[in-house]
Amino acid sequence: MLAFDLSMAPTPESLDERRAALSELNAGVGACRACALGLSRTRAVPGEGPADAEIMFIGEGPGYYEDQQGRPFVGAAGQFLEELLESIGLKRTDVFIANVIKCRPPGNRDPLPEEIGACSGWLSRQLAIVQPKLIVTLGRYSLARFLPGTPIGKAHGQARRVNGAWVVPMYHPAAALHQGSLRQPIEDDFRKIPAYLEQARRDAESGEARPALAAAAPAATQMKLL
Secondary structure (H helix, E strand, C coil): CCCCCHHHCCCCCCCHHHHHHHHHHHHHHHHCCCHHHHHHHCCCCEEEHHHHHHEEEECCCCCCHHHHHCCCCCCCCHHHHHHHHHCCCCHHHEEEEEECCCCHHHHHCCCCCHHHHHHHHHHHHHHHHHCCCEEEEEHHHHHHCCCCCCHHHCCCCCCCEEEEEEEEEECCCCHHHCCHHHHHHHHHHCCCHHHHHHHHHHHHHHHCCCCCCCCCCCCCCCCCCC
């Protein structure tokens, strides 16, 4: 069961309130038994990063090393992610990193629909707390959270407005480790992030953007860089 009713939790305003809310959320994820993964995991992996991060990266689920350490993206894919962040002048401590599901599926299999559904509230709450200006989805399960039915091969690297927030679909860094031909497209997509973030900042200042608190929206508009 969830540790508290996520739908009833107030949206925090100050940075201290956000930090406290994330701490409460992390404790709730650690105690969560909403699906069978809560029984088979070694450690839950809520996510990490600044409570006011402008960019939130959302992967699919923890792997072996994440399950052991309780931290997201600490294996080979995580090392590549850090390299990608470095290439655009960022560190992992500058961004918030989360996953669609918070516990490792046995054998690193794909997450099941019921597991994604059981974790949906946790991710919604993280989005509400952090209120990122730019959401970068990593992999097809993360993409499906915001743009269901959209093929990642066609959507990657193109920012779209979803429920008032800008979402940038990208291949999962692990994909490049298994398929070398994807490394260049991933690197090219990452180089677009600074310009997308600048546009998202302008939208936020003008009041055109709002935090993405919901799961998915069938309609989306594509960002045009100035």
